[in-house]
Amino acid sequence: MKGEVVLRALRRILATPEEIIVRKASTLVPPKCPNCGSSSFVKIGGVIKANGLRIQRFRCKVCGRTFTELEGTPLKGLHDIRFALVVAYLFICLKMEPRTIAKVTERSCLTVRRLVARVKENEKFFKGLLASLGVTLGTGCYSR
Structure with a gap:
């Protein structure tokens, strides 16, 4: 058994699919700016990894730093x-x-x-x- x-x-x-795993991970640890900690950001496209997985990118409205949805996970x-x-x-x-x-x-x-x-x-x-x-x-x- x-x-x-x-x-x-x-x-x-x-x-x-890895896309679903990434989305669930970003609900467990919501994205925030690694530089200033702000939760105020805009989507700016994505990064496509070698295996074809698309990772969302963001730009912080406060400090301008760019980061991905996996940042902090x-x-x-x-x-x-x-x-x-x-x-x-x-x-x-x-x-x-x-x-x-x-x-x-x-x-x-x-x-x-x-x-x-x-x-x-x-x-x-x-x-x-x-x-x-x-x-x-x-x-x-x-x-x-």
Whole structure:
């Protein structure tokens, strides 16, 4: 039974378009200017990443600084957002060690350790993001 729940959760993470993950992340941490902290800004287009993901850009009305909707979130600077969520799920909900996650996902141990460190620092954010995507493993995911 638990194996089915884990597979369902991983399928849900991997099937969710990154655009939806980004939008849910920006509802958890609403964009604000990293320079002055203002919430007064205008949309000025977007950045298209190498994988085709479009990230909204903003310009602060107060200081003029430009920034993206990922500014201030733990997802800023990540190349593969879905993989970060898989690592967060495996680490937080299943309590897997980074070395095991690296073996299971066939990714570099160093990459996985960096992601696990980011997940540890921002555990509340990742739990909220996983929950907003409907990914849970009962109470085990939230007992840590």
